[in-house]
Amino acid sequence: MNRRVLRRVFSNFMVGLMIGAVIVALIPLFFILLNLVLKGAGSISLDFFTKTPAPAGETGGGVAHALVGTLIIVGTACLIGLPIGIGAGIYCAEYPSSRLTWVTRFVADVLNGTPSIVVGVFAWTWIVARQKHFSALAGSVALALLMIPMVLRTTEEMIKLVPNSLREAALALGYPRWRTSLSVVIRTTLPGIMTGALLAIARVAGETAPLLFTALGSQYLSFNLNQPMAALPLTVFNYATGPYEEWHQYAWAAALVLILVVFVLSLGARLAIRNRFSLNG
Amino acid sequence: MTAVKEAEPTRSAPPVSLERANYGDRIFKFVLTLAAVLIPIMLAFLVYELWTGSKLAIDRFGLSFVTSSTWDPVAEEFGAFPLMFGTLLSSLIALLIAVPLSLGVAIYLTEFAPKVVRQPVAFLIGLLAAIPSVVYGLWGIFVLIPALRTTAFPFLRKALGFLPFFQGPIYGPSMLAAGIILAIMIMPYIMSVSREVLLAVPNTQREAALALGATRWEAVTSAVVPYARSGLIGAIILGLGRALGETMAVTMVIGNRHEIAASLFAPGYTMAAAIANEFSEAVGDLHLSALAYVAFLLFVVTVVVNAGARLLIWRVARGSGAGSSAL
Numbered sequence: 017m018n019r020r021v022l023r024r025v026f027s028n029f030m031v032g033l034m035i036g037a038v039i040v041a042l043i044p045l046f047f048i049l050l051n052l053v054l055k056g057a058g059s060i061s062l063d064f065f066t067k068t069p070a071p072a073g074e075t076g077g078g079v080a081h082a083l084v085g086t087l088i089i090v091g092t093a094c095l096i097g098l099p100i101g102i103g104a105g106i107y108c109a110e111y112p113s114s115r116l117t118w119v120t121r122f123v124a125d126v127l128n129g130t131p132s133i134v135v136g137v138f139a140w141t142w143i144v145a146r147q148k149h150f151s152a153l154a155g156s157v158a159l160a161l162l163m164i165p166m167v168l169r170t171t172e173e174m175i176k177l178v179p180n181s182l183r184e185a186a187l188a189l190g191y192p193r194w195r196t197s198l199s200v201v202i203r204t205t206l207p208g209i210m211t212g213a214l215l216a217i218a219r220v221a222g223e224t225a226p227l228l229f230t231a232l233g234s235q236y237l238s239f240n241l242n243q244p245m246a247a248l249p250l251t252v253f254n255y256a257t258g259p260y261e262e263w264h265q266y267a268w269a270a271a272l273v274l275i276l277v278v279f280v281l282s283l284g285a286r287l288a289i290r291n292r293f294s295l296n297g
Numbered sequence: 298m299t300a301v302k303e304a305e306p307t308r309s310a311p312p313v314s315l316e317r318a319n320y321g322d323r324i325f326k327f328v329l330t331l332a333a334v335l336i337p338i339m340l341a342f343l344v345y346e347l348w349t350g351s352k353l354a355i356d357r358f359g360l361s362f363v364t365s366s367t368w369d370p371v372a373e374e375f376g377a378f379p380l381m382f383g384t385l386l387s388s389l390i391a392l393l394i395a396v397p398l399s400l401g402v403a404i405y406l407t408e409f410a411p412k413v414v415r416q417p418v419a420f421l422i423g424l425l426a427a428i429p430s431v432v433y434g435l436w437g438i439f440v441l442i443p444a445l446r447t448t449a450f451p452f453l454r455k456a457l458g459f460l461p462f463f464q465g466p467i468y469g470p471s472m473l474a475a476g477i478i479l480a481i482m483i484m485p486y487i488m489s490v491s492r493e494v495l496l497a498v499p500n501t502q503r504e505a506a507l508a509l510g511a512t513r514w515e516a517v518t519s520a521v522v523p524y525a526r527s528g529l530i531g532a533i534i535l536g537l538g539r540a541l542g543e544t545m546a547v548t549m550v551i552g553n554r555h556e557i558a559a560s561l562f563a564p565g566y567t568m569a570a571a572i573a574n575e576f577s578e579a580v581g582d583l584h585l586s587a588l589a590y591v592a593f594l595l596f597v598v599t600v601v602v603n604a605g606a607r608l609l610i611w612r613v614a615r616g617s618g619a620g621s622s623a624l
Binding site: 101116 | 319321322324325326328329330331332333334335336337339340342343346347349350397398399401402404405406409418421422424425427428429430431432433434435436438439440481484488512513514515538541542543544545549569572573576577588589592595596599600602603604607
């Protein structure tokens, strides 16, 4: 009897420990978000979004150059990465027994696990070293490379969810293979594919390392893909590690904006997925 | 005999001719194959570029690059041993902290938590994974390090100062701080993959243990965890893989010093942090090539670690897609 009670008490004790683990795990999340809001919200103003940086050491100015830069760099990355990722994802889903599918999936996994800084080095040797100058385009290419495996996987999984009966019905009605894929399968899964793309964009928008020596960052507003360009995560990094107190405050505000963008994109995407298909529950 | 009127052809487009249909199919497949084939080509190109970029340094230093500790851009002597040591040590510290926490949360969420709590908590921990690395770094510099420097580090030095790990001056930026931030960053990944692996364990295992009189905790340790063991190890190695490659948060809190020290309070360096800091300002082709060599080594290490992890996960949760969402 005694032994059984002891075992039960021990079991409850371990459950208590695990609840403690959950609390400890959630504490950093709470503190990071709290600090972001407390320290960053104060510097957010209309100027913050519309002005470019003031000379170092002076107050005023904003991070408009970084916002525009992130939009351009991530946008270009989408133009490069989404077609390739979605196209390859469709291929892997529609021709699953092909050897190329196996190879592509394996390679996508490898790319997924590659540190983003290594991808940045690759973009540097490919583009920056050959052109002999930094450019936003090189940064976009690096981000596209990071995006492709993520988009490939979500696209493939979404298409696989479509029941074969739908395909068979279309084929039975006389649709050629390509029309089946485009009009029937993809139209059904388009929301899911877009959601996957949004998730990848959210991930990639927060990446700093691959931009460090490709897009390099800049203090000025620029629309030129062939020149260095600012980006929001780069600005957070430069301001956080800089010597001026004003810069530190702006780093917090920029980080708050960055995290809002990333969260809104990710959460919006996940909510949309959950309503349509239940993936992992 | 009544003539049977043939049904009207349906509005959905019948192929005008067989050749037309084939044309469409072929173009479609061609475009998709092009997209798919670009990906292995890209990877091959990446490996090739990393290799040629490091050729200068490989020819000059060969394997002694991995064992030497001098990093002198002026004298053009480069050795990556402190970088590799720092990468491994910071990841090890991160694992020591993150693994018990992640496994505890994963087991709690799969086995014990009331159903209402499971999704929200998993979602919140997933938020941790969505926070960009540079934001972790920012928080690390201005919140975590000052807090550690004033409370945790002096406490550790007082309590465990007899160990060489906790001796020496406390600056703030340190190997231990990097390990702690890495732990926070990899914890959601280990937790979510572990959770998927545990969910893949058939319920019969749990029921059998409970039927034999085990307490709920004993059912977990005796029936569920052993079944899922290789998958859980795979999840841990996956976390290791992420920790090895983490750049921004580490470089903002580790102190960035090419040194090996016994004390965890001392600054250090990792491979990724060194590349991030020195690449844009590298002096000379040999310096750049040395950094590319470091990138190449980092690439090889993470590929091997990730491949091992996926193999282990696949053995437990094959076909259930476990691990795919974590990456």
